[in-house]
Amino acid sequence: MACADINLDILRADEESFSMNKEELPLVQEYKAVEMVPEVKGPLHNLLQKQPAVLGSLQMVSGFLSVGVGIFFAVTQEMHQSLFTLFRLSHLTGVIFIFAGVVSNLLFKYPGLLPLSFGVNCAGIIAAVAAACLIIVDLADWHPGNDEHLRIEVLELCVMGLEVFLSAVLCFFFCKEKRAKSP
Structure with a gap:
């Protein structure tokens, strides 16, 4: 909520109105604020202005896509056909990015999750x-x-590139916020 230090002096529209009698006075009056009181900024204000929740939501969507691709490969390929299937890479990265997206979305409500995120x-x-x-x-x-x-697999490689880009941007924002908080 914005607050203001308001000058309550009444300014009249006409100087002639002072010489007129009371019945003929115009009722044009205005109030002007002299000085605005600055709004108190909450924790992580600058970071939250950059909307990390949007990037977190994109991380969650790409994580779900990675898990879906991993399920597709687990069903259609044998374990020894590729390292991608053997190590369940898309499942691992998908779950990590879903969790990263959830934590990034929760930063607005719980600013203490910044180090975890x-x-x-x-x-x-x-x-x-x-x-x-x-x-x-x-x-x-x-x-x-x-x-x-x-x-x-090329699609999954592109999705991982997107996930790395989103996480790098968020890490940059988080580092910038940490530097701003430290004296």
Whole structure:
């Protein structure tokens, strides 16, 4: 709620109205605020202006997509066909990014979750980079005849790139907020 220090002096529209009798006085009056009192900023105000909840929601959606791709690969491929299926990489990264998105969405209500959100986003970046390296190894050693799996692995690689980008942006915002809070 905004507050103001208001000057309550009444300004009249006409100076002639002082010379007129009381019945003919115009009723034009106005109040002007002299000085605005600044609004008290809450914790993480600057960070919350950047809408981390939107990026967190995008993280959750991409995490659900990763889990869905992982389920598809688990159902359609044998374990020894690829490292992607063997290590259940998309399940791992998907769950991490769903959790990171939930924590980023909760920052508005619980500002104390900032260190946890930063840690989960850093863990997501590390897991996604490791998973991307294993997917690239899979793509380099690909056997012809499984083109639909190849396309889906490339899709998962792009989704992981998006997840890493979102987490990097959030980590940048979190670091900036931490530096602003420290004296």
